[in-house]
Amino acid sequence: MTANILELHGVSRSYVTRRGLLGKKVPVHAVDGVSLSLQPGKTLALVGESGSGKSTTGRIALGLERPQNGHVRFQGAALPPADTPAWRHLRARMQMIYQDPLAVLDRRLFILDQVREPLDIHDIGPVSNRNDKALAILQAVGLNARHAASLPHQLSGGQRQRAVLARALIMQPALLVCDEPVSALDVSIQAQIVNLLMDLQQELHLSLLFISHDLKVVRQISQTMAVMYLGRIVEYGETGRLLSDPLHPYTRALVSAVPVAGRRTNQRILLKGEPPNPAARPTGCAFHPRCPIARGECRSISPPFSTLPDGRSVACHAVEADTRTKEAGA
Structure with missing residues (x-):
């Protein structure tokens, strides 16, 4: 088994x-x-x-x-x-996907940088290859280079959720x-x-x-x-x-x-x-x-x-x- x-x-x-402001x-x-x-x-x-x-x-x-x-x-x-x-x-x-992708994504960072970030945090793989790996996982979830160069507010709800999924999956x-x-x-x-x-x-x-x-x-x-x-x-x-x-x-x-x-x-x-x-x-x-x-x-x-x-x-x-x-x- x-x-x-x-x-x-x-x-x-x-x-x-x-129970109440001063309640027990x-x-x-x-x-x-x-x-x-x-x-x-x-x-x-x-x-x-x-x-x-x-x-x-x-x-x-x-x-x-x-x-x-x-x-x-x-x-x-x-x-x-x-x-x-x-x-x-x-x-x-062990990764998590939340209901609201905007609550997870940093609105000031480009999508590619946010997907790459877990690799930087855990220091996984050569630095020179991390952008390529982030772009590859974005493509695997149905996004492309244009989406990678976008900020979260420039994407639709479904595209943002795909980006969150890519960020979770990049750690395998x-x-x-x-x-x-x-x-x-x-x-x-x-x-x-x-x-x-x-x-x-x-x-x-x-x-x-x-x-x-x-x-x-x-x-x-x-x-x-x-x-x-x-x-x-x-x-x-x-x-x-x-x-x-x-x-x-x-x-x-x-x-x-x-x-x-x-x-x-x-x-x-x-x-x-x-x-x-x-x-x-x-x-x-x-x-x-x-x-x-x-x-x-x-x-x-x-x-x-x-x-x-x-x-x-x-x-x-x-x-x-x-x-x-x-x-x-x-």
């Missing part, structure tokens, strides 16, 4: 906020006991509503955030503490964490960037942790999928199976919101209310205030994360009870 390139074991991360400090659990694994050359999608903890999980995977509990392993070894020489050396093999990483990389782009440009990522993944044997709320994109690019709600994984398994036959009520609601030709809009599952405040997490299952099938135990007991006979995992009392009933009937 192929060893995992990335493993998160029970990682948790919380922050402290205040209250912990906010952004990530709570998350365990994930990613195989080399594959894509794991992390989906859920805004505020579910997806981006924090991605930052923990890269060592940009330190988990308060649990640990991260990259290529079989524990991730070293951030800002140490060992971590900075390892970061060349093994892992690419993509944090909503296409959500700010037009639909046609989204398809171009997703197809480019898939082509580059196959060519370079990249492993992708793909963070998104767009299940249409997730279906296209990922092999496995993890659904997050309020800092916890509620369902995990093969992408096609989760999208065609979701078990957790939250996953069902997300899947029902994806437009499908021929399906009536009244078949969409509408959840009650808004996601709870992470600083006042409900007891028991965090989803129970919005769940259409919540039962008594859901309000008081946190559901265990159980692996089912078909290989997927889910944290839901109702699903667990249905599974036991089917096994007893068999």
